[in-house]
Each structure stands twice: as structure tokens, then as C-alpha cells.
Amino acid sequence: MKHFVLSIAAAALLMLPAAYSQQAAPGRGAAAPRPVSPEIHADRTVTFRLSAPKASEVTLNGSWEGARDIKMSKDDNGIWSVTAGPLGAQLWGYWYLVDGVKALDPGNGETQRDGSRIDNLLMISGPASDLWDFKDVPHGTIQIVWFPSPTLKQDRRRMYIYTPPGYEANQTRYPVLYLLHGGGGDEDAWVTMGRANVILDNLIAAGKAKPMIVVMPNGNATQTVSQGCAYGPTPAPQSVQAPAPPPLQAAAGAGRGAAAARPPQPYAGSYPESLVKDVIPFVEKTYRAIANKDNRAIAGLSMGGGHTLMATNNNPGVFGYIGVFSSGPRTVDEAYEKQLDAVKAGGVKFYWTGAGTTDMAREGTMNLHSLLEKHGFKTSYKEIPGSHYWFLWRDFLGDFGSILFR
Secondary structure, eight states, X not given: OHHHHHHHHHHHHHTSOTTEEOOBOTTSOBOOOEEOOSEEOTTSOEEEEEEOTTOSOEEEEESSTTOSSEEOEEOTTSEEEEEEOOXXXXXXXXXEEETTEEEOOTTOOOEEEETTEEEEEEEEOSGXXXXXXXOSSOXXXXXXXXXXXXXXXXXXXXXXXXXXXXXXXXXXXBOEEEEEOOTTOOTTHHHHTTOHHHHHHHHHHTTSSOOOEEEEEOOOXXXXXXXXXXXXXXXXXXXXXXXXXXXXXXXXXXXXXXXXXXXXXXXXXXXXXHIIIIIHHHHHHHSOBOOXXXXXXXXXXXXXXXXXXXXXXXXXXSOSEEEEESOOOSSOOHHHHHHHHHHHHTTOSEEEEEEETTOTTHHHHHHHHHHHHHTTXXXXXXXXXXXXXXXXXXXXXXXXXXXXXX
């Protein structure tokens, strides 16, 4: 009889319209049908739905081009819907505005936090997103660790560390990539939004990258830990505003929020100094890292690209591989060029640069690449369609990661 009752219940669920799913709250009986959202169709169009019967207006917003205030229509059941696309193979962000108030999609548990902004995530699988699509391959481990930072006068700071598949089962030593986030991000940005661990898993499984440790610290010098850790009200020094999504950034014009437009930060007592003096020694003492220049790499996006430049320009001979994603100097003086000469003499094996075609940091990145060619670095510049956002940086990590430690 028990199996018979379960079968009837399953059949009843199957009888619901395709656009709805049943959700029940314990002790409250069956809830009203919840709309299925997002619904990805075979042609890569996507239908978004939201139950808001009392709302006067609902719009869809997303991180793909043209996804600003897309009007949704309401049916007789109070379900708002719209079909967008077809969308390219990518990991997209989206959210709703309900009578002008931001709302997430309750039918979708996939979300990302970018500073204080939280959006839903939508994965469209295809060749272009293959590198950061989750696959049945051996997976590495993500650890969240605390370390002391005398440079920043903090007893404990938090960072994420990726160890490659098989790390726990052997005594092998590994090269290390120090991977830095941008403005508005923190130590979980490269995992949550950048899918760095998924990208490394896939590269290693395909034989396109050497197994490596990846260190993802918090680049906000006043933060000990990312927002959302239940510490109560966020102190003012902890407040970090994420950059706006791509459509807003494009409208804002070049320079707004770009790392290249910020005034230079003194190196002494800065986060880039802490990276070299605090983070690297902790990693090389705690993990089975190969502790030499040719097995140390550093890369960062936007603000993290600026941190990469500061860390490397002030510490020639520490890193064998350097990657700067969507960042670079707007102006260069003689002192800067002398720093680059010292970095070159320190023995950099490869200096990678890249930006998007509509990237607000494109000019600075191109300036940097020209300087690197002028000073005789082994370098490359990659440019792909896109604005100042994670579409670029996931791709860049795949490219840069496949070059490292060869």
C-alpha cells in the first residue's frame, strides 16, 4: 500500500502543467504551485517566470547584452513571464525588478554574491562554456583557511585554497598560482563567480594544465573575511560595493570603477606587500608547494590586476609567470619603466595580458602589453568580445592556466 500511495503522489505531480512545480511546507499542507523558472529550451531560449499576483510591473534584468528592464507579462494566475534569447553558451547572471524592487528567482537555487549584490545564475551549456561546465572528472579540494597578516596588522585573515585532484593521497610538491579578484569581490569570488576550481579540474583532466595549488586571498586590506559570515552588521570599513553588471558599466562609460583609474596606492603596508610577505610564506610552510620563482605564478583581474602589477613591480624575481586581466597603467613614467626592467631581469618566463573588446580597462591593458613588448618580455595579448565582467576572466584563466609551469 505504501508504494501505491507514493505512486499516486508521483502521478499527481506529473499531472501539473509544465510551467509549475509543487512545493509543500512542513506542517502547512500543500503550497500553491510554483512556476518553473528558468526553463531552458532546446533552441537556447529561456523562459523566466515569477509569481507576483499583486505586482503592477515586473521586469527581467541580466548580464547578457540588451538585458535591461525586459518587460514581463502577467497571466490570470498572477504568473509573470518572458522568454529571452537565444542566449549564448555562458554562465549568466539575472534578477527581477518587482515594482522597482530587486527580487531573486525563488525557483532557482543557483546564486552568486558579488560584494553586497546577489544575483541568480543560469548556465547555458555549449562549446563556448565547456571549460567551466561541471563535469564528471576528478575534482580538487577547496579549503577555507585563516592566516596571520603582520603587514596589515591583522591576527587572522581568510582565503580560499584549491589543491588539485589526488593532493591528499600523495606526497608530491606542486607549483602555486596566486589568483586575485577585482573590486567588489573577496576571497570567494574566483570560486563562486569565476568557477576557478571547475576550470582547473577540467584543464587538468584534459591534460591542458599541470596540477597546481591555487591561492585566492581577500584583496580588500580592511577586510578579515568576506561579507555574509554572520558577524552581525557589517562595519563601515568592511563595506565593499561590487561593480555594476555589464549593461550598466557600458552605459557608465570608460573609467568608472576601473582599477586603472584609481590613484596609485603606496606599496608599503599594502595588500600587495602582505601577499608577498604574509601569504606566500604561509602557503609554502603549510602546503606542499614548490618554493621557487619558476613554480610561482600570479594573476588578477581589474583591481586584482593592479595588485598583480604592484606585487610584481616591487618584487622582481619572486614570480615566474604573471597574468594581468583587464588592468594596466593609463600613464607611465621613467620609474615605472625601470621597475619593468627589473622584473624582466628577475627572470619572468611569461607575461600574459588580456581584455574585452568593450572592456573599460582595454586601453590600460593594451598600454601594458605594448610596454611589455618594448621591454622584451615573452608576452601575449588576448582580446575577446565582452565588457568588464566574468565572461572574460573565466576564459582568460583557462588560457593562462594552460601556459603555466611548462
